[in-house]
Amino acid sequence: MSAATLTASSTEANMRRMSPTREALRRLVKHRSAQIGMVILGFMVLIAIFAPLIAPYDPYARQLGAKRRSAPCIHLLGCPADQPQHIFGIDSNSRDLFSRVLFGSRLSLQVGFATITFAILIGGLIGALSAYAGGWVDNILMRSMDVLMAFPSLLLAIAIVAVLGTGLINALLAIGIVSIPRYARLVRSTVLQVRDLEYVQASRALGAGGLHVLFLRILPNAITPLIVQGTLGIAGAIIDAAALSFLGLGAEPPRPEWGLMLGEEKNSVFNAPHLVFFPGLAIMLTVLSFNLLGDGLRDALDPRLRGSNA
Amino acid sequence: MVLSLLLAACQPQATAPAEPTAAPTTAPEPTKAPEPTKAPEATPTEAAPAYEPMKVEAPSCDYGGEFKSIEAVDELTVKFTLCYPDPAFLSKVAFNVFSIADKDYLDQMGGDSVKMSDNPNGTGPYKVASWTRGDNVTFEANPDYWGEKAKEKTVIFRWSEQSAQRLLELQSGNVDGIDNPAPEDFETIQNDSTLALYPRDPLNIFYVGFNVDLPPFNNEKVRQAFAQAIDRQRIVDEYLPVGSIVANVFVPPALKPGYSNTPAYYSYNKDAAKALLTEAGFDFNQEVTLSFRNVVRSYLATPDKVAQEIQAQLAEIGVKVKLEEVESTAFIDATSAGEKAFYLLGWGADYPDATNFYDYHFANDANKQFGTLFPDIADPIRAAAKIADPAERQKLYDQANAALKEHVPMIPISHAVSAIAFKAGEEGVAASPLNNEKFGVISNGTGKIVWMQNGEPAALWCSDETDGETLRACLQVWEPLYDYKVGSVEVEPALAESYTVNADATEWVFKLRPGVKFHNGAALDANDVVATFVSQWDAKDPNHKGRTGTFEYFGAFFGKFLNGE
Numbered sequence A: 001m002s003a004a005t006l007t008a009s010s011t012e013a014n015m016r017r018m019s020p021t022r023e024a025l026r027r028l029v030k031h032r033s034a035q036i037g038m039v040i041l042g043f044m045v046l047i048a049i050f051a052p053l054i055a056p057y058d059p060y061a062r063q064l065g066a067k068r069r070s071a072p073c074i075h076l077l078g079c080p081a082d083q084p085q086h087i088f089g090i091d092s093n094s095r096d097l098f099s100r101v102l103f104g105s106r107l108s109l110q111v112g113f114a115t116i117t118f119a120i121l122i123g124g125l126i127g128a129l130s131a132y133a134g135g136w137v138d139n140i141l142m143r144s145m146d147v148l149m150a151f152p153s154l155l156l157a158i159a160i161v162a163v164l165g166t167g168l169i170n171a172l173l174a175i176g177i178v179s180i181p182r183y184a185r186l187v188r189s190t191v192l193q194v195r196d197l198e199y200v201q202a203s204r205a206l207g208a209g210g211l212h213v214l215f216l217r218i219l220p221n222a223i224t225p226l227i228v229q230g231t232l233g234i235a236g237a238i239i240d241a242a243a244l245s246f247l248g249l250g251a252e253p254p255r256p257e258w259g260l261m262l263g264e265e266k267n268s269v270f271n272a273p274h275l276v277f278f279p280g281l282a283i284m285l286t287v288l289s290f291n292l293l294g295d296g297l298r299d300a301l302d303p304r305l306r307g308s309n310a
Numbered sequence B: 001m002v003l004s005l006l007l008a009a010c011q012p013q014a015t016a017p018a019e020p021t022a023a024p025t026t027a028p029e030p031t032k033a034p035e036p037t038k039a040p041e042a043t044p045t046e047a048a049p050a051y052e053p054m055k056v057e058a059p060s061c062d063y064g065g066e067f068k069s070i071e072a073v074d075e076l077t078v079k080f081t082l083c084y085p086d087p088a089f090l091s092k093v094a095f096n097v098f099s100i101a102d103k104d105y106l107d108q109m110g111g112d113s114v115k116m117s118d119n120p121n122g123t124g125p126y127k128v129a130s131w132t133r134g135d136n137v138t139f140e141a142n143p144d145y146w147g148e149k150a151k152e153k154t155v156i157f158r159w160s161e162q163s164a165q166r167l168l169e170l171q172s173g174n175v176d177g178i179d180n181p182a183p184e185d186f187e188t189i190q191n192d193s194t195l196a197l198y199p200r201d202p203l204n205i206f207y208v209g210f211n212v213d214l215p216p217f218n219n220e221k222v223r224q225a226f227a228q229a230i231d232r233q234r235i236v237d238e239y240l241p242v243g244s245i246v247a248n249v250f251v252p253p254a255l256k257p258g259y260s261n262t263p264a265y266y267s268y269n270k271d272a273a274k275a276l277l278t279e280a281g282f283d284f285n286q287e288v289t290l291s292f293r294n295v296v297r298s299y300l301a302t303p304d305k306v307a308q309e310i311q312a313q314l315a316e317i318g319v320k321v322k323l324e325e326v327e328s329t330a331f332i333d334a335t336s337a338g339e340k341a342f343y344l345l346g347w348g349a350d351y352p353d354a355t356n357f358y359d360y361h362f363a364n365d366a367n368k369q370f371g372t373l374f375p376d377i378a379d380p381i382r383a384a385a386k387i388a389d390p391a392e393r394q395k396l397y398d399q400a401n402a403a404l405k406e407h408v409p410m411i412p413i414s415h416a417v418s419a420i421a422f423k424a425g426e427e428g429v430a431a432s433p434l435n436n437e438k439f440g441v442i443s444n445g446t447g448k449i450v451w452m453q454n455g456e457p458a459a460l461w462c463s464d465e466t467d468g469e470t471l472r473a474c475l476q477v478w479e480p481l482y483d484y485k486v487g488s489v490e491v492e493p494a495l496a497e498s499y500t501v502n503a504d505a506t507e508w509v510f511k512l513r514p515g516v517k518f519h520n521g522a523a524l525d526a527n528d529v530v531a532t533f534v535s536q537w538d539a540k541d542p543n544h545k546g547r548t549g550t551f552e553y554f555g556a557f558f559g560k561f562l563n564g565e
Helices: A003-030 A032-054 A097-133 A135-150 A153-164 A168-195 A198-205 A210-246 A258-264 A274-300 A303-309 B002-010 B089-093 B103-109 B113-118 B163-171 B183-191 B220-229 B232-239 B270-279 B303-316 B328-336 B354-362 B375-385 B390-407 B468-477 B526-537 B552-558
Strands: B055-057 B067-074 B077-082 B126-132 B136-141 B154-159 B177-179 B195-200 B204-210 B287-292 B320-325 B342-348 B410-415 B418-423 B448-453 B482-484 B491-493 B496-501 B507-512
Touching (some): A003 A274, A097 A210, A258 A274, B055 B526, B067 B526, B136 B468, B154 B468, B163 B448, B303 B320, B342 B354, B354 B375, B526 B552
Antiparallel strands (some): B055 B067
């Protein structure tokens, strides 16, 4: 095959893909729930990036003058000006809760992206290999994915953490591992659908090797569903990570992780509710933003709509 | 009827007792003659065969324990002969691990705590009606109790680890009383006119322990530096309930002899600590692990928060600390096996004597939690336990405390107040400094008291138990020879009416209370006392079974077992 045809065909492909992409983006921006999701998420991302600038205090530093577990003190809302301002109050170890919640956004977002990227990479590879190879390879890989899926995901994550030992990295690995099957199946089904289509056969007839066909001709078809599933998956991963930390299996104190903050203060629900309210609210907002965005993406990237456009 | 039962049982040919259902737990089996002591109370003299007093004696005192012999002198007199003087003996036997069980019952159950928990047979004001594992234990009043009968017919024990849940149950009226409300909730309870808070005196110690054999804490200077780097006053002020005090030595001030005012403990000094660490060649790049268990105990309600506080305090002088939360039982096993180098732990008094604090920790070869024992700490402690004169004992304890300060096997942090909370208006409620609340004296007029504590009892026969949640349940059902007065650390007669002791505190003779009956109707006699103690003391006794078989408290109080390895 000559280099010229390759470039020509790929630019052609690009041009063909450009318009649906732009079309999808346009639909996404117009989508109401996606708009809300993007606004919240953008806000969270900004907070995460600029946390050291926004946070009034070091999230690890004890505020020696402040009373432990004291309620929020906001000057605008009538808190005496001679008291230092603590927007979210003081936590059980005399630290500024606001700063901790801000820094928590870094962890949670990182956790979400890292685990899902991990799961998509591994899961995608397994799914593609499985579908492309077929036969006993397919059988073995998919049955093991079935086994993974048969476990309640949080329970499996707990079991994995129990084996690896507690810690944020191990919790990430655990959540990543339990998320793999979803992506493996998704990619496999896409590959199976496309594998025998004419353009793939044509590519093969032109002498393209197996990997070339798989990665350049087939897998691009899986990107859209993966984006949708991945965005929703991030929300799940953040919740799972918070749950593991809540149970004391994830992040270790004194790290400002939202789930851990909730877990440490579960006995404060009645006597110092702000200690659980703000971290809980932060988790809720972040997860909500990913869910809304995921919904919007699904509508915008609906393969049927795209199919009709093409 | 009972007489006929007995007569039937006495004849080997008899096929069955006249009324097999009459006394289910004690119905003598027709195939074997009943023990002489099982004579029912109705016919104490005429039907009972001759009383055969038991006596168990150690061949010599070389086996390493405290008891020389335990002997039933007559039916209602029991005599303990000790290998060395023990001025705290009465306080020790008043601890409810040494409650008395019926000999025949003990034989029947083989001393197995699990079996005995299914069918407890004590002498106390309450009997066990049911134990629904994982949910509740229900006690009902013993109508034949020898003393003042229980005020309310039923007592129910429930449990929850979460202090918020316990408080919620109390506020909503589902329970009458709760154990260990969170210190943050003290104010809420005090401000609520429908609730009442009963603080417990601080008869405990919370400390930071070191294993002096494990690096980097095998360097005495490092330990001394840590002692100066931890702001104990701040921990007490910020994390403990009002009324808690900073510890100067390992025992609380109430225990005299034992407590020492001087020398004053290291004061908080970050710079000195840092300089000392540098001098000791401490590697500031390493991460030291601070282990703790996250359970509420009377000496410390919030271990995880205090662990983080210590972590933050040490971070200020550049020491990196990693926190390691360990499951409660595993943590205790690991520390006492000497596996943890740096940990948070505490101790609540079992009986109000300094020996209960010092001996178990610093003069106990079986306890490896601090690593190798220091002779200049252990020797005065051992010597003090065998002297009756308070002034002499105090001198020895002063020596031990000075050595404890120098070697720093642990940093004493605090003596903490804890509390129980009840609905207002329930009469007779009293918090026990020993965490041993009795429910027979409480009245609320409803016929039922519901109590919610931190955890489920592990058993309902406590000879082989150490957990306060378990001991409190046993306390309602079983009784020792002497017992602690309600809400106090003073002892009063219980199953024994009186005692006499010789001048050097090596011979203790107890006169048992006549007419005391076990829940199954059997009468208490001196053989029951001997059998109960021997089942713990003698490792070869068929009833030496318990639950785990370690009989930790017996070992801690009375040294080695007879016929042990």
